[in-house]
Amino acid sequence: MGTGPYATGFCFMRVTICLSSLILLAACGSEEGGGRQPGVATNIVDRALPDRMDAEPTSNAIQTAEAPPAVDAPPPPYAPTGLIPASLQGRWTGVDDRCGDRAADLELTIEPENFVFHESVGAVQSVTQGEEGGVRVTAAFTGEGQSWTRTLDLRPSADGGRLTIVNDGIATTRKRC
Template identity: 60%
Template sequence: MRKFSSALLMLPLLLVTACNPAPDKQNDQPGVVTNILDQTLPNMEAAPANGITPVEATPAVKAPPPAAAPDGLIPTAMQGRWAGAAERCGDKTAALELTVMPDQLLFHESVGTVKQVTQDADGRAAVEAAFTGEGQSWTRTLALTLSKDGKALTVVNDGTAVTRKRC
C-alpha cells in the first residue's frame, strides 16, 4: 500500500515533466512563434506611451451639408433631442423634454406619429401628427421653427409657443 501511495504522489510530477519539452527542444519547429509580442511589436522603444502608432496621415473628409427631409418627414435640421431652456439635457423627467425624429415627436407624456409635414420658404414646418398619451388619442398640427444658429426650436401648439434648447 505504501508503494502505491508514493507512486500516486509522483504521478502529478511525471505528468508535468512529460508535458513540458526540454528547453533546447522548444524551438525545433520552424515557423512557430514562441513570443507573439516580439513578432507584432517590432520596435518597442519607438512606440508612444499609449501604444498607438499612427500608420498614415488622417484623410481630410468633408461632411456633406444637412439634407432636407423627404416629403412627409420632419426636416433633418429640426431632428434631435431638445429640453426646456432652464432644464438639464438628459433629464427624462423634465416636463419640456422632446425628441424629434423624422416621423415622430416624443414628448414627456405623449407620442405623436407624423401624418404630414408642410414647410414654408423661411424654414418653418407645420407638422400634423396623431398623438397618444395618458390613455387618450388626438390629432394636432404643431408649428416648428428652428433658430438661425440651430440651437433653439420653438414649438407652437394651440397658440402657445415653447422654445427649447438643443441637447
Template identity: 45%
Template structure:
C-alpha cells in the same frame, strides 16, 4: 382638452418661472403707416413671409418682411424695398419701391381659389404695379396646395436640422429622466411627456420653419394636431394653437 394642448400649456406655465429670454420674442413690426404716441405690436393672422400670385396678367410676388420680389411673364425680375406697411389682425399691406416705380400688395386672411386651377389658398390678395389697375390674386405660405384631385407633393419626414433632444436648459439636458419639459424629435415622431405623435404631413414654410401634422396618442387618448416648428440657432420653437414655447438643443 387634447393632450398636446395640455402639454403645451404646462410647458408654457413652467417657462414663465425661468429666464425671460426663454420665451420667443414677437416678430411682428408696428404699423409704420399709422404713427402713434405709444406704438403697439399687432398680432396678425397674415404672416410676414408668403407668396402672392395673379392670373391674366400672370404675376408672382414673394414677400419676405422688408423685401418684395416681383416676377411675371415677359418682364424682368424686380426686387423692391418695403417703404411703408400696415398691419391688422386679419390683414397686411406693403408698399415697396425700386428705381422703376412702386408696387402695393394687400393680403387678407380669407379663403381664395386660384381661378385657373381651382386650387385652394388661405389668403385673398390684391396687387397694384406702378399705379396701374389693381389685380386680384391669392396668397399662400410654403408649398401651395395642389388643384382638386391631384396628390400633394408634401413629404412626411421631418428634416435633419429639427432632429434631436430639446430641453429647457443644460441641467435638464443632463438629467432628462428628471424633467417633464423635454421634447424629442425624430424624422417620423414627436415625443412629449407622456404623449407621442406620429408624423403624417410636413410642409416647409421657410428655410428653418415647418408645419407638422401628427397623429398623437397618450394616456388612453388619440388626437391629431398641427404644429409649427422653427429652429433659431440652438433653440427650437414649437407653436401649438398659437401658443409658443422654446427649448435648447441637448448634446447628443
C-alpha cells in the same frame, strides 16, 4: 400526266400559288429607307383623302372665349419623403432644464416620423413648409389613454440651437441637447 380534265385546274392552282407568293414577297419588301415604297398607300385614308383640308368654322361654332385659369398646385412637402427634416431631429429640452434629465416636463425627442414627449407620442401625418423657415407638422398623438391630432409649427433659431414650437397659439422654446 397532263391530258386529263383535272390537269388544267391543277396547273392553274400552281400558277396562282406561285403568283400569290411573289406578290406577298414584293409587298414585304426591305425595311431600308424607312420601310415605305413610293406610290404605295399604307393607309386607305391616304389614298381616299390625299388633299384633305379642315373646314372653316361656321358662324355659330363654339369658340373658347379665354384660356382656362392657371391653378396653383399645393405647396410641396418640406421634406420630399414627408418626414421631419434632419435639421430639426434630435433631443430637445426646456431652455432652463438640464439636458439628459428625463423627468423634465419639456423633454422632447424628434425623430423622422415621431415626436416623443414626456408623456405622449405623436406619429407624423404630414410635413409642409411653414412660416419663417420653419415647418408645419400634423401628427396623431397618443398618451395617458387618450388620442388627438395636432398641427404644430416648428421654428428653429438661425443657429439651430433653439426650437420654438407653436401649439394652438402657445409658443414654447426649447434648446438642443
